[in-house]
Amino acid sequence: MNIIIVKNAVEGGHEGYKLFAEAKKNGAHVFGLATGSTPITTYQEIVASDLDFSDSISINLDEYVGLAADNEQSYNYFMHKNLFNQKPFKQSYLPNGLAEDLEAEAKRYDKIIADNPIDLQILGIGRNGHIGFNEPGTPQDSKTHRVALTQSTIDANARFFEHEEDVPKEALSMGLASIMQSKHILLEAYGEDKADAIKGMIEGPNTPDLPASILQGHGNVTVILDEAAASKLTNK
Numbered sequence: 001m002n003i004i005i006v007k008n009a010v011e012g013g014h015e016g017y018k019l020f021a022e023a024k025k026n027g028a029h030v031f032g033l034a035t036g037s038t039p040i041t042t043y044q045e046i047v048a049s050d051l052d053f054s055d056s057i058s059i060n061l062d063e064y065v066g067l068a069a070d071n072e073q074s075y076n077y078f079m080h081k082n083l084f085n086q087k088p089f090k091q092s093y094l095p096n097g098l099a100e101d102l103e104a105e106a107k108r109y110d111k112i113i114a115d116n117p118i119d120l121q122i123l124g125i126g127r128n129g130h131i132g133f134n135e136p137g138t139p140q141d142s143k144t145h146r147v148a149l150t151q152s153t154i155d156a157n158a159r160f161f162e163h164e165e166d167v168p169k170e171a172l173s174m175g176l177a178s179i180m181q182s183k184h185i186l187l188e189a190y191g192e193d194k195a196d197a198i199k200g201m202i203e204g205p206n207t208p209d210l211p212a213s214i215l216q217g218h219g220n221v222t223v224i225l226d227e228a229a230a231s232k233l234t235n236k
C-alpha cells in the first residue's frame with residue numbers, strides 16, 4: 001500500500017483530489033464513490049476544480065434500506081448535495097434502498113458494476129474496520145448484499161439523525177469482492193477514532209474480522225491518513 005500522511009483532512013482532501021485528476025488524465029471513466037464525512041474534503045476540491053465528469057460514470061458503495069432519495073439522511077441526497085449538483089456525471093448509480101425486492105436490487109447492482117468496471121474507488125473506513133457497509137464477518141467473496149448494521153455502526157451514524165430510532169438498521173452494500181475489482185483504490189481516514197482500524201488494516205492479519213484488511217491483497221491501494229489516524233502504526 002502506498003501510504004500518504006498529511007496534517008489534516010483539508011490536506012488529505014487535496015491529495016485525494018490529485019488522484020482523481022490524475023486518473024481522469026489517464027482515461028479513467030468509472031468512479032466508485034463513498035459517503036460519510038471523510039471524503040467531503042476531496043469532493044470539495046473536486047467541486048472547486050475544473051474537472052469535468054459529464055462523460056463519466058459514478059457507482060456508489062451503499063445506501064440505507066428504507067430511505068427515499070429525497071430523505072436528507074439518504075446517501076443519494078448526500079451525493080447530490082456534496083458532489084452531483086455541482087459536478088454532474090453522465091450517469092450516477094446508487095443502490096435503491098426502497099426496492100421492494102432487495103435481493104433483485106442487489107443483483108441489478110452487481111450487473112451495473114460488472115458492466116462498468118471501476119477505475120478508481122474512494123473509500124472511508126468505519127471504526128470497526130468496515131468498508132462500504134461490509135461489517136466484520138462479511139465473507140471476502142461477497143458481492144452486493146443486504147446488511148444488518150452492527151450496533152457500533154448504528155451508534156456512529158446516530159449523530160446524523162434527530163432521533164436515535166430513526167437510524168436505519170439495514171443497508172444495501174457493494175461487497176468486498178466488488179470493491180477488490182476496482183483498478184485503483186483510495187482509502188482516506190482522519191482522526192484518532194480510526195487509528196485502531198487503520199493499524200489492523202495495514203499491520204494486522206488479512207481477516208474478515210477487520211473487513212478493510214482485505215485491501216492488503218490488492219496491488220494498487222493508496223491510503224491517505226492524518227497523523228491521528230496513523231498514530232498507532234508501528235512502522236511509519
Ligand SMILES: N[C@@H]1[C@@H](O)[C@H](O)[C@@H](COP(=O)(O)O)O[C@@H]1O
Nearest residue numbers: 035036037038124125126132133
Ligand atoms: N457506509 C459508510 C462508510 O462508507 C463510511 O466509510 C463510514 C465512516 O464514516 P465517516 O467518514 O463519517 O467516519 O460510515 C458509513 O458506515
